[in-house]
Structure formats: C-alpha cells, structure tokens
Amino acid sequence: MGVGLVFVSHSALIAEGLVQLAAQMAPDVRLLAAGGDDDGGIGTSATRVEEAIRAADGGDGVAVLGDLGSAILTAETVVELLDDPPAAGVRVLDRPLAEGGVAAALAAQAGDGLDAVCRAAAGERADEPAPAADGLSPLEREVVLEDPDGLHARPAADLVRTVSGFDAAVTVQGTDARSLLAVLALGLRQGARVRVAATGPDADAALQAVAALLERR
Known part of the structure; x- marks a missing residue:
C-alpha cells in the first residue's frame, strides 16, 4: 500500500490545504490531515493525530510532519503511547511542512520505503542511484x-x-x-x-x- 503521511498543524485549514497540495503530485499516497485542537480551534489534538496515523497506515509505515515545536511534541507523545503501533513503524519528522511534506509524498508515490521517504523530506537522496x-x-x-x-x-x-x-x-x-x-x-x-x-x-x-x-x- 505504500508509506502514509500525516500533516500535523495548529490550523485545520493549513493541514487540509497541504493534503490537497500533496495529493496533486502524489495521488496514490495515503495523506491525512490532523489540524487544530479537539474543538476545531487553533492548537493540536492527540486524538486527531492518533486517528490520522491509524488511517494513514497501509502496512508500510507512516511519516508524520508538524508545523511548530508543540505539534512535533504532540506527535512524538502520541507515537510513544500507541498501544498497537503500525507494524512498519512511525517516524515523526521535524522538517518544513510544505516542502518536506511534498517531497516525502513524491517519494512515497514512487514506492520508496519509510527510510527513503524520510530522507526525501530532509532534501536528501530518496534512494540510491543505479551504478554506472x-x-x-x-x-x-x-x-x-x-x-x-x-x-x-x-x-x-x-x-x-x-x-x-x-x-x-x-x-x-x-x-x-x-x-x-x-x-x-x-x-x-x-x-x-x-x-x-x-x-x-x-x-x-x-x-x-x-x-x-x-x-x-
């Protein structure tokens, strides 16, 4: 099923917009938004993050990106407390939400594994090139x-x-x-x-x- 991605933002509109943006370039990737607090206001929600991780998991792992430090902290806390984490693992990435998220989505669209998707989000080589x-x-x-x-x-x-x-x-x-x-x-x-x-x-x-x-x- 490929690596899934979760966008965590303090704003639901930002998270949803980034999913729409990434979907234009990676239409086959599981892309989930986890924006706003439990009441839909500005903030983060551990419940929303966990639900998004569950929905993004297709068996090949999930990469989670956040917009600010507290979003990263919320995501890391959720991952630590998961009773039944995705078999292939979850990575929380402190990378630029838009650029890193789109780059990660493209790597996932290409069928790259979780490690390569995380490297792509950091602007590193998504996979090893074929030798000459x-x-x-x-x-x-x-x-x-x-x-x-x-x-x-x-x-x-x-x-x-x-x-x-x-x-x-x-x-x-x-x-x-x-x-x-x-x-x-x-x-x-x-x-x-x-x-x-x-x-x-x-x-x-x-x-x-x-x-x-x-x-x-």
Missing part, C-alpha cells in the same frame, strides 16, 4: 528550459516522478534529480540552458524523457 554500467561515463545532454514559469513546483515534481521510473541515476545541473528540494533550489528559469546527465541501465531512456519534459512548454 561497466564504468562508462554518464550520458549527457544540454537542453533549454521552455516552461514560462521555469522549473517550479509542479514541473519539478513531474521531473522527480519521471526519473523515479527508470533504473538510472540522473542529475540536473549536477544535482540529484530525485530530490525535489534540491531541484527546486536550483531556481531554474525559462530560457536556462540545463545540463542533464544519466548513468545506469536505463540511462539513455531516462535522458530522453527528462530532456522532453524540460523542453515542453
């Missing part, structure tokens, strides 16, 4: 970024999903193309000349797919 075949140099290509808005959130998410479908290690401007946060940090604008490199069994196919995505308006 027989020590060959990476295939490289330079393309012009055509999207008028540059490599913003949605096309960056498309890039991460595309790369995750190949048995290849792909870099964009020397940055791991499987890391959403690393790709966004490049700040690439329309008209930028982008260097794409790939190694591994599917290097050529991955390179062609990434080039087509970057050259698409």
Whole structure:
C-alpha cells in the first residue's frame, strides 16, 4: 500500500490545504490531515493525530510532519503511547511542512520505503542511484528550459516522478534529480540552458524523457 503521511498543524485549514497540495503530485499516497485542537480551534489534538496515523497506515509505515515545536511534541507523545503501533513503524519528522511534506509524498508515490521517504523530506537522496554500467561515463545532454514559469513546483515534481521510473541515476545541473528540494533550489528559469546527465541501465531512456519534459512548454 505504500508509506502514509500525516500533516500535523495548529490550523485545520493549513493541514487540509497541504493534503490537497500533496495529493496533486502524489495521488496514490495515503495523506491525512490532523489540524487544530479537539474543538476545531487553533492548537493540536492527540486524538486527531492518533486517528490520522491509524488511517494513514497501509502496512508500510507512516511519516508524520508538524508545523511548530508543540505539534512535533504532540506527535512524538502520541507515537510513544500507541498501544498497537503500525507494524512498519512511525517516524515523526521535524522538517518544513510544505516542502518536506511534498517531497516525502513524491517519494512515497514512487514506492520508496519509510527510510527513503524520510530522507526525501530532509532534501536528501530518496534512494540510491543505479551504478554506472561497466564504468562508462554518464550520458549527457544540454537542453533549454521552455516552461514560462521555469522549473517550479509542479514541473519539478513531474521531473522527480519521471526519473523515479527508470533504473538510472540522473542529475540536473549536477544535482540529484530525485530530490525535489534540491531541484527546486536550483531556481531554474525559462530560457536556462540545463545540463542533464544519466548513468545506469536505463540511462539513455531516462535522458530522453527528462530532456522532453524540460523542453515542453
């Protein structure tokens, strides 16, 4: 079923909005909001967090992200007191709720395990890249970024999903193309000349797919 995610916020609207945002890029992932206190006001609710963790558990673990320190504390307390925790475990992550949550959701959408999903939320490599075949140099290509808005959130998410479908290690401007946060940090604008490199069994196919995505308006 894949790793599930829970967004814990002091505001129910923020938590629900982040679920909607992440669902646009990771439609197959169990995404749950646990926002507000027990009465729907500003605050956190241990009951809501526990219910969300239960609902997000599909058998492969749950990652929980919070917006402020007390949200993290509430989530950690809930996890410690679970009588019957998810078999694959629950991780509470003190990472940026929006950027980290979307990055984690993309990793979960790609089928990565709990460890890799947590690394993705931190902006680290979601999974180990495929090694270069027989020590060959990476295939490289330079393309012009055509999207008028540059490599913003949605096309960056498309890039991460595309790369995750190949048995290849792909870099964009020397940055791991499987890391959403690393790709966004490049700040690439329309008209930028982008260097794409790939190694591994599917290097050529991955390179062609990434080039087509970057050259698409």
